[in-house]
Amino acid sequence: MEIGVVVIVGIITLVFGLLVGYIFRKTVGERAIGSAEQKARNLILDAENKSETIKKEITIEAKEEAHRMRSDVEREVRERRAEIQRAEKRLIQKEEAIDRKTENLEKKEEGITNKEQILINKQEELDGFINKQMEELERISGYTSEEAKAILLSNVEKEIRQEASVMIKEIESKAKEEGDKKAKEIITGAIQRCAADHVAESTVSVVPLPNDEMKGRIIGREGRNIRAIETLTGIDLIIDDTPEAVILSGFDPVRREIARLSLEKLIVDGRIHPARIEEMVEKAEKEVNSIIKEAGEQATFDVGIHNLHPELVKLLGRLKYRTSYGQNVLKHSIEVAHLAGLMAGELGLDVKNAKRAGLLHDIGKAVDHEVEGTHVDIGIDLLRKYKENETIINGMAAHHGDYEPKTLEAVLIAAADALSAARPGARRETLETYIKRLTKLEQIANTTPGVDKSFAIQAGREIRIIARPEEVNDEGIVFLAREISKKIESELEYPGQIKVSVIRETRSVDYAK
Incomplete structure (x- = not known):
């Protein structure tokens, strides 16, 4: 019973508390809401006042800016209008000046036309007067105008020829003096620096014998030995009454040298028969080929030319056994290379090209007895075959004047070739x-x-x-x-x-x- 009362009292107390809290909350909330609304209204009023003020300021500034821009535009328009007026004024003045010049030109043209007509009339009168004078002169002199002209031209030609000959003498004398002086300096310097022998060796085609009995051994029974030598070497052996000597005859200098060496080896050995002859010829061929290669390499080394094709080096070596008017062609080629290089150095030209072309200028003579054509044409074919430069080929081709020189180095090759050949004692010439x-x-x-x-x-x-x-x-x-x-x-x-x-x-x- 007591518990029920307590529960009821608790419930009533709770309800009362809730009611009192609700009333208190509602009163306080309404007051707070009213205060907030008042503040909001105040803020809105302030914002409206400020926006009105800003709006007025912006409007004023916009009006001022528009006024300023209008003033600038009006000023610019006034300036452009003034400039246009000045330009129009200048154009008007120029048009007036052009009009005045046109009038003057028309007046001058009219005056020139009148003067031209006057000159034409005077020219006609002058031509008539000249014709009368010419007729009178022809009558007085007894010569026609053509005859008088021929006499006059003849006299003028004589005078001009006389003056021309005097001028030619002076120019030639001066040019020769200067050219000779410079050429002598260059050539003298080149010759002094190139100390080559004046008389070059010549190929010997005579083989000495220890005694005349050796002639019979060389001929052999029924001539078998001499036939074997001639067949293997391609050289003719001439055995005559010349004491203790055998003459070798053949156009190929290399074959002649092989025959000479073979014969000398057979004479020293003493055993002369076809089998021994064949053996000695083979040894001589190897020896000559080795000598040819060494001679070509030595020539390139002496001149200072490298990167030559091996076949060209061999052909150079073959020139060791080739002579021209008694002058050894290999020594002549080396001398030409040195002279051309020295002169090119003095003149500031390409020394290497001059030396290379000088060394190869007679390369065609190495095979000119085997191939048809001049040694110049043969040399051109050889150099092109072994991929030599066109400058070198032209230098080689132009040394006898068969082809036109295209470079100064080519001219030097021709000069060096003539210089080497023209030295006293360098070449022999038959009577x-x-x-x-x-x-x-x-x-x-x-x-x-x-x-x-x-x-x-x-x-x-x-x-x-x-x-x-x-x-x-x-x-x-x-x-x-x-x-x-x-x-x-x-x-x-x-x-x-x-x-x-x-x-x-x-x-x-x-x-x-």
């Missing part, structure tokens, strides 16, 4: 060839109009010509000397250079009686 050359030289001079006599002197290095005084005057001997020089250059082959001296002498003889 018959020598006489033919001198005869041809005098014949060329004697067949030239205006020449009375000619004399080849100084071993063919100078020709003196006596001119006919009634046909050639003092000025004409210059042209006569030049004409003969050109004919000699085109018709005659000769080493070095030939001096042409023309002499004109007039003699007047009278007798006192």
